[in-house]
Amino acid sequence: MSLGSQRPTTERLASLDQFRGYTVVGMLLVNYFGGYAACAQVLKHSHDYCSYADTIMPQFLFAVGFALRLTFGRRMQTLGSSVAYARMIRRLLGLVLVSLVVYTVAPRAGTWEQLKEMNVWQIIGEPLKRQWFQTLMHIAVTSLWLLPVVHRPARIRVAWMVGSAATHVFLSYWFNFAWTNTPPNAIDGGPFGFLTWCIPAIVGTLACDYFVQPSDSRENQPRSVVPVVLAAMGLMLLGYVMSCPTRLYDVPESQRETLLKFKLADDPVWPTPERIHAKRADASLTALLAEPPFVKPPNETERKWNYWMMSQRAGTLTYLTFTAGFSLLVFVLFYIVCDVYKLRLPFFRTFGTNALVAYVLHSMVSSAVQPFFPKDSPAWFAYMGLGIFFLITWLFVKQLEKQGAFLRV
Amino acid sequence: MSKSEIATPLASAARITSLDQFRGYSVAAMFVVNFVQHMDVAHQTLRHNNTHFSYADSIMPSFILACGFAYRMAFAKLVAKGNLEFALAQLRRRILVRSFGLILLSAMFFSLGGKFFSWSDMSASNVAKFAAELLKANLWEVLAIIGTCQIFILPLMATTSKFRLAAVVLLSVLHTLLSWSFNYDFVYGRPNWMDAYFGGAGKRAWDGGCFGIIAWSQIMLVGTIAYDITQRSPGGKSVRRLIVLGTLMMIMGYSMSCLTRLYDVRGLSDDQVQSLTQSPIFPNFATFSNRPWYNLFAEAPFVAPPSTKERVVNYWQMDKRVVTVSFVFFSSGFALALYGLFVLACDIHNWNIGVFRTFGQNALAAYIIHHLVTRTWFSIVPHDSSLGWVLISLLGSFCTTYLFVRYLEIRSLYLRL
DSSP states (O other), X not given: OOGGGGOOOOSOOHHHHHXXXXXXXXXXXXXXXXXXXXXXXXXXXXXXXXXXXXXXXXXXHHHHHHHHHHHHHHHHHHXXXXXXXXXXXXXXXXXHHHHHHHSXXXXXXXXXXXXXXXXXXXXXXXXXXXTSOSHHHHHHHHHHHHTTTTTSOHHHHHHHXXXXXXXXXXXXXXXXXXXXXXXXXXXXXXXGTHHHHHHHHHHHHHHHHHHOOOTTOSOOOOOOOHHHHHHHHHHHHHHHHHHGGGGGGBOXXXXXXXXXXXXXXXXXXXXXXXXXXXXXXXXXXXXXXXXXXXXXXXXXXXXXXOTTXXXXXXXXXXXXXXXXXXXXHHHHHHIIIIIISOOOOHHHHHHHTTHHHHHHHHHHHHHHHGGGSOTTOXXXXXXXXXHHHHHHHHHHHHHHHHTTOOOOO | OOHHHHSOGGGGOSOOHXXXXXXXXXXXXXXXXXXXXXXXXXXXXXXXXXXXXXXXXXXXXXXXXXXXXXHHHHHHHHHHHSOHHHHHHHHHHHHHHHHHHHHHHHHHHHOOSOOOOSGGGOOHHHHHHHXXXXXXXXXXXXXXXXHHHHHHTGGGTTSOHHHHHHHHHHHHHHHHHHIIIIIHHHHTTOOOTTHHHHOOTTOOOSXXXXXXXXXXXXXXXXXXXXXXXXXXXXXXXXHHHHHHHHHHHHHHHHXXXXXXXXXXXXXXXXXXXXXHHTOSSSOOGGGGTTSOGGGGOOOOTTSOOOOTTXXXXXXXXXXXXXXXXXXXXXXXXXXXXXXXXXXXXXXXXXXXXXXXXXXXXXXXXXXXXXXXXXXXXXXTOOTTOOHHHHHHHHHHHHHHHHHHHHHHHHTXXXXXX
């Protein structure tokens, strides 16, 4: 059954625009401010637990999955399947091209002679692992990965999500976890990150199924949010429970000195029996529970990095399961506020309806403003810089909104 | 000036093909020049040399002339809608908003050229130094120049063509006087009296620095005059007028540049050479005598002059860094005559090249996108690359930019400030 036929509505969803706008604003905040001494730890990206900053990108993927389900269904209905596929693939390849242009790569060789001596992999290997695979590329590749199932029934999408996640665990066990955490470190999961980024995206498609009512539906009542809140809490709990094996990687005090120079565990995905036995010796409940999300864990001297941490850099299963649930919960709040109570913030609308432009502009404005607000500025001055950065970015995006110029992929 | 003189019947026409095509040509040429000028294999005429007029130097004046043309056209459309006072009030409001928008965009896109590494670096003297260097040099990229010139010539927009032509001449005199007083050394970062008041001593500027606005505004004014010519003279007559006026301006520019020959050092004593070096505006006319007349012709435009060992650098060269008066006149004339040919080709013979249309109708987006695309391609094109690789990469860069801008055109997304 093609569920595309169930989503013929053409109205814009206020909750989705507002949710996306909030996500863009959150991104502006953490991307600009994260490097400042005055910035709270929870607003900084980290690689070993889930901070507030780490909740932003999954929300983008959630919104992408939601919108993809909505628009692809419409296109399938109006254009037919092959044309809809062709158009979507063309657009997503366009986004890949945008990524290649937006994410700058340093010159690969200083001279023509050096360039001639390099093979293709030496030229593109590092950018492919690191610079090119950032937010836009992950959105493009994850969307391409979802295309075969985005119009399929929920059970198929869920099966696709579980299969992708299992593949990510296997690849991480094989090489991917160590590879992404070895210089040049990958960003946001690296080239295989799409396998877990599809979790929030597919949860987004499921949310679309639930909240978007067909235009021919007679019932125009708001949907009950209780089952969705329970589902969101369940996902978050699942993500947290899966993260508890991180405690198996606690380093006993006696070994800390010996293992000081190693950041990653030797067995980061599948713990060795020795490790499990050692933990059993200290089997108190608290010794088995990971720190809750948003709480910083001990550093790598006390706990070696492993796959069960909530790590945005490695795109771990625990991180994306927890944040998929968190994204769903945040979206429910927007649904209640925007679609049920009809409250909207123009500020979020401006950013939410032109998210791609805002994304591209924000790094440009940030590069221009940050040099005048040093990283060690006192809080009042750092906040002033943040305000100026927001104002300028908003001015540009607002101007485009006034002109009716919306760049969407 | 009366309403009927400004609001001609064509003022409300949707688009002028020749203008879109001319602007598109300028943007496309800018892509080529901005890419190849960093390459060792590039011919000197594809670089900005600051010693003579190269093909690369012809691009920015063409673009600014097109801006002046569009500026006047926008004013004429406003006049056609209401009375002159209404149009002027509307124009003031729009231009101030758009110009400050352009300046802000330029500042964000090109950054402000300074950095404070720590809070302790933010002393009053460092901040003042930053502000002086910003105003003197770092701010003046093409978008900021266009924005500021639009504000600078705003009071002249309701005047007649003759008045604006006179303003061009007066501004030339003003720029020459300022250059004589301090600006030539100011732009080149050499000692001058203005440094004591302005700050930024030793900092070299480009594209004229802050006082370059006077020079670029002249070219923009010529653009407004070009609009008047096309609106008042039908068909071939406007082409003739544009080409004749353009040729006259080129002759004037070239004639002024001939003063550069008075800076030849052959046969001069060390003292005389020293004296010439210290006086880049007023040459030693004594060297005028005892020279055959043909010895006083400067090299033709696009031809590189002799090295600094044979000729002292001076204000009369067609120098884009200072935006000298000879540069302004020759480049305005060149752009004007070239635009005349576009009118002939596009408005009379209905030629319309797709690539030029795409770039010309979305010039600001194209400009921003090409910078990002070029930067990406440069990661695999070292400066000493072979000619073949440079050409392949140039084609790749050009086509990538075109793809993006064409996509925006298909979706009717035009970036205008």
